[in-house]
Amino acid sequence: MKKLLVANRGEIALRVIRAAEELGIPTVAVYSDADEQARHVSVATEAVHIGPAPAAQSYLNTDAILSAAKRSNADSLHPGYGFLSENADFARRCEAEGICFVGPSPSAISLMGDKAAARETAAAAGVPIVPGTLNGIESPSEAEDAARRIGFPLLIKAAAGGGGRGIRIANAMGELADQVVAAQTEARASFGDDTVYLEKFIDCARHVEVQIFGDGRQTVHLFERECSLQRRRQKLIEEALAPNLPPDVRCGLTAAAVALSDAVDYEGAGTVEFLFDPATNEFFFIEMNTRIQVEHPVTEFICGLDLVREQLRQAQGLPLSFSQSDVQPRGASIEMRINAEDPANNFMPSPGTISDFELPLGPGVRISTPVKAGSQVSPFYDSLIAKIIVWDVDRMAALSRARRAMRELCIKGVTTTASLISALLSTDEVNTGRYDTGFVERWLGAQEKGSDQ
Amino acid sequence: MAYEIKSPIPGIFYRKPSPESDPFVEVGSAVETSTVICLIEVMKTFHEVRSGASGTIASIEVDDEEMVDAGQVIATLEPDDSGN
Numbered sequence: 001m002k003k004l005l006v007a008n009r010g011e012i013a014l015r016v017i018r019a020a021e022e023l024g025i026p027t028v029a030v031y032s033d034a035d036e037q038a039r040h041v042s043v044a045t046e047a048v049h050i051g052p053a054p055a056a057q058s059y060l061n062t063d064a065i066l067s068a069a070k071r072s073n074a075d076s077l078h079p080g081y082g083f084l085s086e087n088a089d090f091a092r093r094c095e096a097e098g099i100c101f102v103g104p105s106p107s108a109i110s111l112m113g114d115k116a117a118a119r120e121t122a123a124a125a126g127v128p129i130v131p132g133t134l135n136g137i138e139s140p141s142e143a144e145d146a147a148r149r150i151g152f153p154l155l156i157k158a159a160a161g162g163g164g165r166g167i168r169i170a171n172a173m174g175e176l177a178d179q180v181v182a183a184q185t186e187a188r189a190s191f192g193d194d195t196v197y198l199e200k201f202i203d204c205a206r207h208v209e210v211q212i213f214g215d216g217r218q219t220v221h222l223f224e225r226e227c228s229l230q231r232r233r234q235k236l237i238e239e240a241l242a243p244n245l246p247p248d249v250r251c252g253l254t255a256a257a258v259a260l261s262d263a264v265d266y267e268g269a270g271t272v273e274f275l276f277d278p279a280t281n282e283f284f285f286i287e288m289n290t291r292i293q294v295e296h297p298v299t300e301f302i303c304g305l306d307l308v309r310e311q312l313r314q315a316q317g318l319p320l321s322f323s324q325s326d327v328q329p330r331g332a333s334i335e336m337r338i339n340a341e342d343p344a345n346n347f348m349p350s351p352g353t354i355s356d357f358e359l360p361l362g363p364g365v366r367i368s369t370p371v372k373a374g375s376q377v378s379p380f381y382d383s384l385i386a387k388i389i390v391w392d393v394d395r396m397a398a399l400s401r402a403r404r405a406m407r408e409l410c411i412k413g414v415t416t417t418a419s420l421i422s423a424l425l426s427t428d429e430v431n432t433g434r435y436d437t438g439f440v441e442r443w444l445g446a447q448e449k450g451s452d453q
Numbered sequence: 454m455a456y457e458i459k460s461p462i463p464g465i466f467y468r469k470p471s472p473e474s475d476p477f478v479e480v481g482s483a484v485e486t487s488t489v490i491c492l493i494e495v496m497k498t499f500h501e502v503r504s505g506a507s508g509t510i511a512s513i514e515v516d517d518e519e520m521v522d523a524g525q526v527i528a529t530l531e532p533d534d535s536g537n
Binding site: 053054185189340341348349351379380381382383 | 462463464465471472473495496497498500518520
């Protein structure tokens with residue numbers, strides 16, 4: 001690897017550039033009109049302008065990005081998360097152009113990217129899947145036949161979806177047909193593919209995901225992350241390890257994640273997502289993400305390793321720098337996502353200029369942010385402006401450190417989710433580690449009711 | 454006097470719910486207070502902008518997929534004269 005182009009922006013671009021610089025690999029940043037002053041541009045070895053602010057014309061513009069790689073003589077490309085990271089055609093094009101794509105093979109990306117095919121693969125590998133349809137649904141009448149077998153409520157999911165997008169719920173047979181048609185329309189518009197499938201909706205479930213890493217010789221798991229603190233399927237706070245997870249469930253989850261990865265000859269960093277039902281101790285595969293994830297730092301903290309560095313090593317054909325028996329989780333880590341959104345106004349995005357920006361410091365606090373005081377938060381991209389990640393010797397200490405860090409945080413000029421994150425960290429549910437994916441929305445509903453009285 | 458429909462947020466203005474759909478409204482369309490006029494995309498989320506008054510669309514001030522600022526006028530309408 002002589003030179004790495006980082007095909008992303010924001011905190012993840014910085015994260016990748018830093019890892020490459022530490023390995024002595026020169027980096028090329030790419031930027032749109034909106035990001036001329038961005039931090040990832042100034043810290044990279046060099047930078048190439050790739051187009052106007054809208055992502056479709058810049059960070060999603062494969063021609064512009066490949067031409068930037070050619071012009072700068074980059075021999076490798078890291079896609080980060082989002083944008084082109086799970087675009088198998090793009091990975092194939094990189095390969096054809098002689099550029100090393102830092103990630104799994106295009107075939108693994110496309111197999112896992114088709115969520116219906118991924119379910120089928122998981123089932124064949126002996127991994128439990130959420131009861132539902134094994135293949136895509138073509139018509140509302142086919143959906144109704146399947147729904148009789150699955151039961152209600154159920155979810156209608158876009159096969160090409162992911163990241164919590166392209167999902168609809170049907171509570172009864174009467175609304176199924178309309179929801180299937182709506183889901184197909186939405187899927188066609190958002191993903192260019194109207195294949196949908198059905199899954200039973202499991203109430204009060206937890207979202208637990210396993211980090212895996214394969215290097216072509218061995219597949220190791222790096223234990224799990226608990227990601228149930230979410231709103232509208234967008235994660236707010238993540239932690240590792242998952243609290244109150246029975247040891248035999250942990251063994252089952254991690255073994256299932258490795259089995260699925262081996263079934264697709266997975267190379268690189270990946271995440272296998274599961275629903276865990278605490279009432280029955282059952283777990284079910286939902287999807288596999290074939291990229292580095294936003295919340296990867298909590299795994300790095302408890303395992304004491306650098307996943308992006310391992311990605312860059314793996315892309316060069318080097319073996320993993322550790323084996324399964326070396327991975328001994330220690331302590332507890334929590335990530336808090338600070339988004340430029342207004343929790344008091346239905347999470348309306350709040351772009352603008354940051355006037356004050358004071359970050360927490362001190363032991364066990366890691367920050368990943370692309371902004372500083374004076375930065376513009378652009379309306380064109382996602383609303384994540386900072387990740388605050390803490391580690392401490394056990395979960396109670398980590399929670400205390402998380403609350404302390406949030407008290408130190410001060411952002412002015414744009415409205416953020418910081419107040420909500422702080423409030424959640426003080427709830428009994430979070431402190432006892434007894435929450436499910438519906439908790440945040442129930443809690444928000446109760447707050448709203450309380451303030452109306 | 455023409456009533457101005459403004460974008461509450463900065464973002465990208467879309468006249469259609471999806472690329473292959475018809476526009477929400479055209480000049481001359483009759484609208485109710487709650488009629489959706491456009492979508493504004495900001496930070497990867499889509500927000501509906503509603504008319505806010507009933508009447509007839511008199512002009513659309515922004516081209517499809519153009520950037521708008523918070524408070525920018527995106528359309529005007531001739532209110533129903535029922536109040537007179």
